[in-house]
Amino acid sequence: MISLRGVSLVYPNGVRALENINLEITKGDFVFLVGDSGTGKSSLLRLLYREVGCSAGEIVVDGIRVDRLRRKRVPSLRRHLGVVFQDFKLLADKTVWENVAFAMQVTGAHTRDVMRQVPRVLDLVGLSHKSRMYPGELSGGEQQRTAIARALVNNPKILLCDEPTGNLDPANTTEITALLQRINLKGTTVVVATHNQAVVDRMRRRVVRLEDGRITTDEERGYYYLGLGQSQVLSG
Amino acid sequence: MDWGKVKFFLGEVLRNFSRNTGMQLTAIGTVAITIVLLGLFLFVRGALADLGARLLDEIQVSAYLRTDSTAQQVAAIEHFLARDPRVASAQFVSKKQALADLRERTKGTIDTALLTENPLPDKFRIKTRLPDDVPAVAASVRRLSGVDNVVYGQKTVQRLLQLGAVLRRIGIGVIAVFFAVAGIIIANTIRLTVFARRREIAIMQLVGATNTYIRLPFICEGLLAGVIGALLAVALLAGARAALWPRLLEALPWAQLTLMPVDPRVLAGELVAVGAAIGVVASWISVGRHLRT
Numbered sequence: 001m002i003s004l005r006g007v008s009l010v011y012p013n014g015v016r017a018l019e020n021i022n023l024e025i026t027k028g029d030f031v032f033l034v035g036d037s038g039t040g041k042s043s044l045l046r047l048l049y050r051e052v053g054c055s056a057g058e059i060v061v062d063g064i065r066v067d068r069l070r071r072k073r074v075p076s077l078r079r080h081l082g083v084v085f086q087d088f089k090l091l092a093d094k095t096v097w098e099n100v101a102f103a104m105q106v107t108g109a110h111t112r113d114v115m116r117q118v119p120r121v122l123d124l125v126g127l128s129h130k131s132r133m134y135p136g137e138l139s140g141g142e143q144q145r146t147a148i149a150r151a152l153v154n155n156p157k158i159l160l161c162d163e164p165t166g167n168l169d170p171a172n173t174t175e176i177t178a179l180l181q182r183i184n185l186k187g188t189t190v191v192v193a194t195h196n197q198a199v200v201d202r203m204r205r206r207v208v209r210l211e212d213g214r215i216t217t218d219e220e221r222g223y224y225y226l227g228l229g230q231s232q233v234l235s236g
Numbered sequence: 237m238d239w240g241k242v243k244f245f246l247g248e249v250l251r252n253f254s255r256n257t258g259m260q261l262t263a264i265g266t267v268a269i270t271i272v273l274l275g276l277f278l279f280v281r282g283a284l285a286d287l288g289a290r291l292l293d294e295i296q297v298s299a300y301l302r303t304d305s306t307a308q309q310v311a312a313i314e315h316f317l318a319r320d321p322r323v324a325s326a327q328f329v330s331k332k333q334a335l336a337d338l339r340e341r342t343k344g345t346i347d348t349a350l351l352t353e354n355p356l357p358d359k360f361r362i363k364t365r366l367p368d369d370v371p372a373v374a375a376s377v378r379r380l381s382g383v384d385n386v387v388y389g390q391k392t393v394q395r396l397l398q399l400g401a402v403l404r405r406i407g408i409g410v411i412a413v414f415f416a417v418a419g420i421i422i423a424n425t426i427r428l429t430v431f432a433r434r435r436e437i438a439i440m441q442l443v444g445a446t447n448t449y450i451r452l453p454f455i456c457e458g459l460l461a462g463v464i465g466a467l468l469a470v471a472l473l474a475g476a477r478a479a480l481w482p483r484l485l486e487a488l489p490w491a492q493l494t495l496m497p498v499d500p501r502v503l504a505g506e507l508v509a510v511g512a513a514i515g516v517v518a519s520w521i522s523v524g525r526h527l528r529t
């Protein structure tokens with residue numbers, strides 16, 4: 001589903017954000033990208049939806065050679081992906097419903113499909129009752145769920161989440177985590193960049209650890225800290 | 237037809253359009269001024285062309301024959317004129333006929349009875365099909381043997397042609413400047429809208445909207461400004477015409493402006509089309525420049 005081979009990323013200002021990344025993610029996987037702030041988690045996700053182009057290596061997403069993708073083909077790549085951004089990127093002057101529908105409308109979806117899909121995803125994230133509210137009137141967790149609903153509305157095969165539990169309290173965090181798990185169970189491949197230790201340790205899923213732009217470990221059922229559960233960290 | 241899609245799209249365009257009203261009004265105003273100038277220019281040009289055509293139409297070439305010209309020479313000239321495709325009509329006027337004409341025209345002012353002999357030569361009165369051909373036809377007739385002198389309204393023709401050329405140049409210059417100004421203002425308005433909507437545009441791009449789809453509302457916005465400006469201009473011109481046309485006819489009776497030199501409906505259509513074109517071209521260029529990512 002996702003494959004990176006020898007991928008490096010140097011930003012135009014000279015920052016070497018990623019170095020020689022090799023990563024294979026199969027269909028239906030649930031993968032955590034963990035690491036300290038500034039190690040390149042967001043950068044890696046940005047490469048996948050082609051917000052930035054890689055400087056070296058080969059990237060394949062859902063059968064598309066992203067590293068060789070022509071500019072004109074980028075929209076079609078993004079329609080296959082759902083992305084939840086670190087800063088949500090919701091429009092303040094549109095309601096929850098309109099924000100979610102927007103992602104379908106601007107890609108030319110039929111109104112009939114919009115009317116069917118939007119209530120479905122709003123129901124999935126538990127926001128049906130707030131669909132007429134504006135982002136400014138929502139809590140952080142509700143905004144996050146709106147962002148997830150928008151990412152899901154086009155039925156993507158892959159969901160990329162950047163820090164989906166960023167500023168949330170434990171209760172909201174649990175809720176979002178459960179939601180992501182449900183989405184994954186329906187067959188969607190999910191990649192989550194996070195530094196939330198609790199989430200990673202509770203889920204016990206695949207953990208890919210980045211340090212200074214390199215992958216240092218990749219465990220099938222990992223913890224946030226290498227080889228240690230939360231309790232062990234606390235007690236020892 | 238998916239009306240929901242249409243409604244969404246028009247909603248986006250209108251929301252854009254009402255976002256920076258001040259700038260938008262400036263753009264519309266400039267387009268209106270440009271189109272009013274263009275309309276006036278086309279009108280004046282039409283009127284002048286009409287007037288000029290009528291004046292030029294009356295211009296004749298008179299080819300005076302030498303007093304010693306022979307019948308063969310007259311026949312040869314007649315034959316030449318009959319074969320020249322530029323000549324519409326050629327009429328031989330004998331000296332007798334010319335004198336009679338002169339008597340008729342000067343009745344009471346000059347006593348032609350005092351003339352002991354006819355001083356007038358024979359001549360050909362020639363009309364060309366096109367006013368532009370007058371000088372050339374005059375020159376070729378002058379070269380024929382038996383022709384003494386060729387006369388036509390040289391001064392009138394040249395003045396008219398010159399006046400037309402000067403007016404056209406000034407008009408085109410002024411209008412070009414206004415076109416540029418209108419284009420720049422529309423482009424700038426679009427730039428402001430792009431800037432105001434940069435978040436929305438970024439999100440559209442991130443969820444996979446095509447560039448064409450993202451640009452379309454901006455192009456429509458430019459189109460709207462251009463068309464509204466042009467309609468305003470057409471309304472102004474129509475009002476001015478209704479108010480001023482009768483007075484103009486009164487003030488310049490010699491100009492014989494009996495007919496509209498240009499069809500007002502055709503002109504209005506052309507002006508609106510030009511306004512739309514300014515809007516589309518300006519916004520097209522502006523969006524292209526400011527939507528790079």
Ligand SMILES: Nc1ncnc2c1ncn2[C@@H]1O[C@H](COP(=O)(O)OP(=O)(O)OP(=O)(O)O)[C@@H](O)[C@H]1O
Pocket residue numbers: 011012013015016017035036037038039040041042043044086195
């Ligand atoms: N647009 C950019 N231009 C230049 N450098 C950038 C850009 N975005 C990020 N960087 C740099 O790339 C490196 C990795 O940044 P990135 O945002 O991927 O980190 P991160 O792991 O997502 O951090 P965080 O956990 O704080 O979100 C950092 O050193 C950052 O300064």
Ligand SMILES: [Mg+2]
Pocket residue numbers: 041042043086162163
């Ligand atoms: Mg980040």
